[in-house]
Amino acid sequence: MAGIERRGEGGHGPEGGHGGRGAFAGHPAAAARFVADDARAHWHDQALWWVRQKRDKASADVPEWERLRELAQAIKGHTLSRLADYLAEFERNATAAGARVHWARDAAEHNAVVHAILAERGVTRLVKSKSMLTEECGLNPYLEARGIEVVDTDLGERIVQLREEPPSHIVFPAIHLKRQDIGVTFHEKLGTAEGASDPKYLTEAARGHLRQRFLGAQAGMTGVNFAVADTGAFVVCTNEGNADMGTSLPPIHIACMGLEKIVPRVEDLGVFLRLLARSATGQPVTTYSTHFLGPRRDGELHVVIVDNGRSGLLRSQALRRSLACIRCGACMNTCPVFRRTGGYSYGVAVPGPIGSILAPARDPRAHATLPFASSLCGSCSDVCPVRIDIHSELLVLRGQVVEAGGLPAGKRLAMRLAGWIFRSPGRYALAGRLARWALRALPRRVLYSKANAWGRQRELPAPPGETFRDWYRRTTGRA
Amino acid sequence: MPTVGLFVPCFVDQLQPRVGVATLRLLQRHGVKVEFPPEQTCCGQPMANSGCRAEAAPLAERFLRIFSRYDHVVAPSGSCVSMVRHHYDGFLAGRDGFDRLKANTFELCEYLHDVVGVREAGARFPRVVGLHRACHGLRELRLGSGSERRVPPFDKVKTLLDSVEGIRVVEPARPDECCGFGGTFAVNEEAVSCMMGKDKLADLAQAGAEVVTSADGSCLMHLEGLARRAGSKLEFMHVAEVLLGER
Amino acid sequence: MRWPDPVARFAEMIAAVGGLALRVPDLAAADRALRELPQARDARRVVSLVPGVGAATVDAAAIADPHALEGVDLAVLPAELAVAENGAVWIEGAALPHRALVVIPEHLALVVRASTIVHDMHEAYAKLDLARRKRFGLFLSGPSKTADIEQALVIGAHGARSCTALVVG
Numbered sequence: 001m002a003g004i005e006r007r008g009e010g011g012h013g014p015e016g017g018h019g020g021r022g023a024f025a026g027h028p029a030a031a032a033r034f035v036a037d038d039a040r041a042h043w044h045d046q047a048l049w050w051v052r053q054k055r056d057k058a059s060a061d062v063p064e065w066e067r068l069r070e071l072a073q074a075i076k077g078h079t080l081s082r083l084a085d086y087l088a089e090f091e092r093n094a095t096a097a098g099a100r101v102h103w104a105r106d107a108a109e110h111n112a113v114v115h116a117i118l119a120e121r122g123v124t125r126l127v128k129s130k131s132m133l134t135e136e137c138g139l140n141p142y143l144e145a146r147g148i149e150v151v152d153t154d155l156g157e158r159i160v161q162l163r164e165e166p167p168s169h170i171v172f173p174a175i176h177l178k179r180q181d182i183g184v185t186f187h188e189k190l191g192t193a194e195g196a197s198d199p200k201y202l203t204e205a206a207r208g209h210l211r212q213r214f215l216g217a218q219a220g221m222t223g224v225n226f227a228v229a230d231t232g233a234f235v236v237c238t239n240e241g242n243a244d245m246g247t248s249l250p251p252i253h254i255a256c257m258g259l260e261k262i263v264p265r266v267e268d269l270g271v272f273l274r275l276l277a278r279s280a281t282g283q284p285v286t287t288y289s290t291h292f293l294g295p296r297r298d299g300e301l302h303v304v305i306v307d308n309g310r311s312g313l314l315r316s317q318a319l320r321r322s323l324a325c326i327r328c329g330a331c332m333n334t335c336p337v338f339r340r341t342g343g344y345s346y347g348v349a350v351p352g353p354i355g356s357i358l359a360p361a362r363d364p365r366a367h368a369t370l371p372f373a374s375s376l377c378g379s380c381s382d383v384c385p386v387r388i389d390i391h392s393e394l395l396v397l398r399g400q401v402v403e404a405g406g407l408p409a410g411k412r413l414a415m416r417l418a419g420w421i422f423r424s425p426g427r428y429a430l431a432g433r434l435a436r437w438a439l440r441a442l443p444r445r446v447l448y449s450k451a452n453a454w455g456r457q458r459e460l461p462a463p464p465g466e467t468f469r470d471w472y473r474r475t476t477g478r479a
Numbered sequence: 480m481p482t483v484g485l486f487v488p489c490f491v492d493q494l495q496p497r498v499g500v501a502t503l504r505l506l507q508r509h510g511v512k513v514e515f516p517p518e519q520t521c522c523g524q525p526m527a528n529s530g531c532r533a534e535a536a537p538l539a540e541r542f543l544r545i546f547s548r549y550d551h552v553v554a555p556s557g558s559c560v561s562m563v564r565h566h567y568d569g570f571l572a573g574r575d576g577f578d579r580l581k582a583n584t585f586e587l588c589e590y591l592h593d594v595v596g597v598r599e600a601g602a603r604f605p606r607v608v609g610l611h612r613a614c615h616g617l618r619e620l621r622l623g624s625g626s627e628r629r630v631p632p633f634d635k636v637k638t639l640l641d642s643v644e645g646i647r648v649v650e651p652a653r654p655d656e657c658c659g660f661g662g663t664f665a666v667n668e669e670a671v672s673c674m675m676g677k678d679k680l681a682d683l684a685q686a687g688a689e690v691v692t693s694a695d696g697s698c699l700m701h702l703e704g705l706a707r708r709a710g711s712k713l714e715f716m717h718v719a720e721v722l723l724g725e726r
Numbered sequence: 727m728r729w730p731d732p733v734a735r736f737a738e739m740i741a742a743v744g745g746l747a748l749r750v751p752d753l754a755a756a757d758r759a760l761r762e763l764p765q766a767r768d769a770r771r772v773v774s775l776v777p778g779v780g781a782a783t784v785d786a787a788a789i790a791d792p793h794a795l796e797g798v799d800l801a802v803l804p805a806e807l808a809v810a811e812n813g814a815v816w817i818e819g820a821a822l823p824h825r826a827l828v829v830i831p832e833h834l835a836l837v838v839r840a841s842t843i844v845h846d847m848h849e850a851y852a853k854l855d856l857a858r859r860k861r862f863g864l865f866l867s868g869p870s871k872t873a874d875i876e877q878a879l880v881i882g883a884h885g886a887r888s889c890t891a892l893v894v895g
Contacts (some may be wrong), residue, residue: 038672241884273847291862379627459708471500
């Protein structure tokens with residue numbers, strides 16, 4: 001099954017890193033590089049901590065916040081238990097309203113379906129609002145290779161597109177960039193003044209530049225935040241209005257959705273729209289929450305429903321709750337590791353805590369380091385609006401990575417050895433004595449050799465004179 | 480009178496025995512009958528957390544055998560207790576005595592607070608003590624409400640600490656961010672682990688802490704390791720030691 | 727969620743998201759209040775879908791191609807209801823000759839009847855009864871905005887640079 005890759009060709013195997021800087025070497029190496037730029041890592045951490053704080057304030061405004069989370073979890077759980085039925089209902093109702101519904105088994109099929117729709121209509125200029133699914137499928141390079149210009153219209157997405165980089169966060173694609181970085185890019189690509197970095201000035205320049213693209217586009221593509229089974233409608237949420245611009249001007253609208261985006265009834269949207277923006281950015285709601293149902297007059301509406309590994313996740317008892325994800329990014333903002341290492345350290349389209357479930361669930365060996373890129377602190381699970389037990393699922397995935405042979409042989413051996421030692425009090429006591437002796441007796445340059453990862457920035461614990469059990473035996477006379 | 484089986488985590492036994500001693504003395508001070516079964520070794524958390532479930536399974540079995548004879552089991556570690564209460568199901572579900580073991584295994588502070596009903600530590604410790612809220616205890620055992628959830632606030636560890644005579648408990652600006660230990664994470668992801676630890680230390684120092692305390696000794700091992708390397712004057716004591724107070 | 731004064735809460739929330747609410751007794755007063763605003767005074771191309779409010783110069787219904795709406799300075803749109811908890815209004819697709827009118831004009835004025843302000847989204851969905859009334863529509867909360875550059879909030883990303891709710895009654 002195709003893995004999730006960044007800017008890959010429909011996900012066939014890992015592409016050369018980010019911006020072609022070499023193959024992805026796993027989270028620890030990428031994270032260490034990010035952390036090495038101490039000032040920038042702290043700046044990135046502070047930026048996302050601030051978003052976490054905004055989320056805290058917004059959720060504090062809703063006294064029934066925890067109840068809403070429970071409701072959202074229940075609605076998604078129920079939906080997932082009858083997913084096929086709800087998908088069929090959605091297709092019936094969407095079709096009755098005049099939409100064309102397409103199905104795609106995987107990333108390759110998704111790209112082919114989208115391309116066919118565009119090619120049949122002679123479309124060469126497409127505008128696209130944010131869709132992590134299209135990132136997952138590697139749609140942009142696929143279409144560009146076939147002569148279709150794709151303009152990402154979300155400001156953050158456009159910035160990274162102009163820089164030929166992937167987004168680093170699913171809600172804030174350019175959060176890893178400073179205004180000066182963006183100023184340089186806009187000067188090169190949009191002709192803004194050299195050295196100018198004021199966000200208002202740069203945003204204004206983007207507004208004008210993208211307005212031209214909206215007006216000249218022949219088709220508009222959006223993601224889907226929520227698809228409603230009982231009416232066949234779907235909702236697209238943005239702050240900028242780019243989804244609305246992109247679908248109200250060109251006559252063709254293509255909406256791509258993962259098959260888990262279904263909710264049963266319109267009124268269920270009340271629960272999710274109250275949770276989504278507060279969790280994502282700390283706003284009470286996104287500026288635009290647009291409910292599409294059927295095409296515009298004289299227009300066409302296509303909905304492409306994509307599997308790409310989701311039904312596999314559904315089959316997994318331990319992992320299926322992760323399909324409830326509404327892509328709010330709250331887990332990324334609260335994660336102390338994500339904040340300090342950035343989205344690129346994960347090497348996948350959807351990074352962070354939820355991404356460290358979704359990618360390895362598909363391919364444990366290809367993404368073996370991701371479930372371990374976590375201290376399992378559990379903060380993500382407590383901010384998740386749909387109450388996915390993220391940190392527990394990460395632990396499950398660690399087991400799957402080991403079973404798939406994804407743990408380096410040395411680590412595997414060390415754990416086998418440790419298990420053997422701990423099974424016997426005698427071996428345990430001996431091993432303990434040896435370890436404490438080593439801490440006492442070995443010269444510093446041996447103890448703190450390069451092999452000692454603990455000792456790079458930390459002192460090892462000072463060995464005590466006697467263990468607890470020695471003390472207990474000595475003072476109570478009990479063996 | 481119920482007998483508590485004292486569960487001393489492997490790293491406490493070997494590297495922080497004073498924490499085990501303080502735990503024992505603290506429980507006894509509050510009228511608890513405590514026994515230490517010496518056949519215990521390790522709950523299996525390092526193996527289970529590394530995804531090596533096969534290596535953890537026999538340790539779970541041993542644990543059940545050794546501790547099922549006790550009315551209650553108490554450990555000075557939220558992560559080890561969480562292992563028993565939340566992660567032993569995969570190994571011991573349906574086994575005789577397991578449900579009872581799960582229901583009666585407690586972290587030290589929750590045991591004192593909930594079961595013994597302690598509200599006064601009955602000790603003196605006139606220092607400025609920075610509280611580090613260890614993650615497993617906080618979010619898996621719910622020793623406190625946590626900063627993420629919108630529930631009525633509570634904090635069992637802080638309640639106990641606040642009752643110590645002369646103490647001033649201070650909190651970091653980020654009240655419950657992870658310190659970065661995370662078990663093998665500390666070594667596998669050494670760079671970010673240390674950045675997290677240093678940030679935590681800076682936050683606690685900024686809050687005015689002289690002594691850093693936590694209900695989990697593994698967090699303290701990591702933080703103290705960083706502090707000693709940096710030449711910091713911060714002191715590190717487990718909550719059990721603080722609640723015992725000065726001699 | 728319930729507020730003792732949902733109209734006041736709506737005004738507070740729309741301001742919090744970068745918009746503005748003006749309370750007026752009737753449509754005539756709404757029109758007068760609108761004309762005082764700089765975005766209305768300076769507007770040359772104005773669309774109004776609310777008779778009596780705004781000095782309309784463009785008949786949107788007579789335009790066949792929405793691309794021709796580029797350059798509209800101000801659009802006055804009817805809100806079917808509004809939501810106190812988040813400063814959003816519901817704009818019904820059937821009321822719009824072109825969907826582009828919610829996003830292409832430089833400025834928006836929304837005419838909201840105070841009696842249609844509900845407390846929260848659950849109430850809004852209950853009132854809208856979208857399952858029966860199957861059509862395009864959207865919740866619109868304040869002006870277009872982005873914080874994609876260093877988290878600095880900038881109003882007026884692609885859509886309206888300002889959003890004024892004229893709360894009538």
